[in-house]
Amino acid sequence: MTNALRAAACTSTSRNLPLETRFCTSWNHPIGLNERFYPTCVQGCSLKFQNPVIGRSPTGPRQSDFAEPPLQTKLGTVPERNGNLFFCVRFQFSRTVRFNPSLLQVEFKDILLRYSTDVIGSVAFGIDCNTVKGGNDDFLNMSRELFRRNFIFLLRFFLISVHPVFVKLLPFKRIFKDMTEFFLKLMSDTVNYREKNKVERNDFVQIMMQLREEDRNRSTLDRASHVELNNDTMAAQAFLFFVAGLDNVANTIGFALHELAMNHALQRRAVAEIQENIRKHGSLTYDAVRDMELIERIVRESLRKYSPVGILTRQPSEPIKIPDSDVVIDPSVMVWIPVWQAMHDPDIFPEPERFDPDRFTEEAKKTRHQYNYLPFGEGPRFCVAERFAILEMKLCIAGLLQQHAFDAGSKTDVKLKLDPKTSSPTPQNGFWLQVTDRPTSAL
Numbered sequence: 067m068t069n070a071l072r073a074a075a076c077t078s079t080s081r082n083l084p085l086e087t088r089f090c091t092s093w094n095h096p097i098g099l100n101e102r103f104y105p106t107c108v109q110g111c112s113l114k115f116q117n118p119v120i121g122r123s124p125t126g127p128r129q130s131d132f133a134e135p136p137l138q139t140k141l142g143t144v145p146e147r148n149g150n151l152f153f154c155v156r157f158q159f160s161r162t163v164r165f166n167p168s169l170l171q172v173e174f175k176d177i178l179l180r181y182s183t184d185v186i187g188s189v190a191f192g193i194d195c196n197t198v199k200g201g202n203d204d205f206l207n208m209s210r211e212l213f214r215r216n217f218i219f220l221l222r223f224f225l226i227s228v229h230p231v232f233v234k235l236l237p238f239k240r241i242f243k244d245m246t247e248f249f250l251k252l253m254s255d256t257v258n259y260r261e262k263n264k265v266e267r268n269d270f271v272q273i274m275m276q277l278r279e280e281d282r283n284r285s286t287l288d289r290a291s292h293v294e295l296n297n298d299t300m301a302a303q304a305f306l307f308f309v310a311g312l313d314n315v316a317n318t319i320g321f322a323l324h325e326l327a328m329n330h331a332l333q334r335r336a337v338a339e340i341q342e343n344i345r346k347h348g349s350l351t352y353d354a355v356r357d358m359e360l361i362e363r364i365v366r367e368s369l370r371k372y373s374p375v376g377i378l379t380r381q382p383s384e385p386i387k388i389p390d391s392d393v394v395i396d397p398s399v400m401v402w403i404p405v406w407q408a409m410h411d412p413d414i415f416p417e418p419e420r421f422d423p424d425r426f427t428e429e430a431k432k433t434r435h436q437y438n439y440l441p442f443g444e445g446p447r448f449c450v451a452e453r454f455a456i457l458e459m460k461l462c463i464a465g466l467l468q469q470h471a472f473d474a475g476s477k478t479d480v481k482l483k484l485d486p487k488t489s490s491p492t493p494q495n496g497f498w499l500q501v502t503d504r505p506t507s508a509l
């Protein structure tokens with residue numbers, strides 16, 4: 067048994083994860099940077115992994131980049147993407163109606179992947195991919211390639227989960243040569259175009275360009291303490307967003323839609339909340355989406371029941387004793403934190419297979435330890451884009467429910483079969499749903 071597996075085994079027997087308050091200070095991300103492969107976009111050797119001891123790189127994204135008000139302005143481009151999404155659903159809808167009037171069914175997995183690709187393309191790379199409308203397929207092909215479930219994908223995932231040394235040993239840069247070159251060129255073209263034409267957009271590329279400018283004005287000594295932001299490191303950073311923000315988002319929305327289709331009472335409550343907030347704010351604005359508490363609880367419950375992340379990997383920066391035991395985790399040990407298991411523990415979330423957004427009311431949350439629910443991780447390495455992702459998903463669900471009613475159709479797997487070949491829950495047969503137009507009188 068490897069050290070990592072041993073540590074995982076001992077944490078999984080402990081219901082109160084041994085993270086406690088020192089989670090934020092005493093646990094590092096175990097994957098280190100390997101200069102030789104830097105900046106291989108593909109293996110995430112981006113600024114994220116710059117310095118596992120210090121935590122986030124000073125030039126990497128900051129949580130504040132995703133907090134209001136910048137979040138509000140970044141989201142400005144998302145309704146536009148939502149517009150395309152509705153167009154796509156309508157297109158599929160009219161096509162199915164035309165070909166087979168009895169089967170008004172739409173497969174959402176592909177549409178949602180296109181939606182999240184368009185959002186990340188716009189937010190992280192500053193380009194309009196329009197994949198939902200069948201535009202830039204290069205970008206979409208990259209996302210499909212990235213999540214292709216083949217032997218290399220599984221091997222790569224398994225090996226880097228077991229030990230960070232595999233990030234150093236495996237020639238990822240060579241294996242994913244085309245992908246690496248694609249993203250490096252994309253970033254350098256975008257930055258060069260903006261510099262030449264003095265274009266400014268409200269997106270992540272702009273933030274990185276500003277940080278690079280600030281960095282240039284720092285002293286040489288100051289600059290030497292971290293990696294320089296240049297087109298390559300910016301591409302690596304944006305690529306991390308690309309990896310982190312596609313499948314997770316698409317699947318979480320898909321599972322939520324599936325559960326809403328199976329539970330009409332819940333769907334009616336959700337639609338009532340959407341109607342109320344659209345009436346209050348005039349349309350599906352940022353404020354309207356922010357105020358939708360039930361939709362947020364639906365997203366959070368989808369993240370609990372179908373968490374895209376099964377384990378978190380950490381390495382203690384000092385020996386850590388597991389409370390109420392004689393187990394001490396040595397800093398040389400890599401630890402797997404079984405977040406999936408905690409979120410399916412019947413003592414913490416009774417009847418864990420039941421989809422119940424009310425587990426996330428303020429009162430219900432007070433009854434649990436905060437580390438029992440970790441879909442976005444915790445501590446210095448937690449997901450920088452949590453708030454952004456939640457809003458992106460809420461906006462998509464609210465927009466779809468505003469226009470359509472969802473139901474199970476003949477192609478729907480009422481009890482979704484999950485694909486055993488994937489590292490995060492993915493429905494084997496996609497998200498087939500029966501879709502009907504919601505009468506305008508309902509809104």
Ligand code: HEM
Nearest residue numbers: 114307310311314315375441442443447448449450451455
């Ligand atoms: C359903 C949506 C998402 C889930 C469940 C999710 C989950 C996570 C988790 C668990 C981590 C921490 C990994 C660890 O502890 O090792 C993480 C990190 C990260 N996520 Fe997300 N994420 C989501 C969406 C996004 C999106 C949309 C973006 C980009 C726009 C994003 C960007 C990042 C980045 C940059 C990190 C690395 C943070 C760092 O270590 O500095 N994520 N995410």
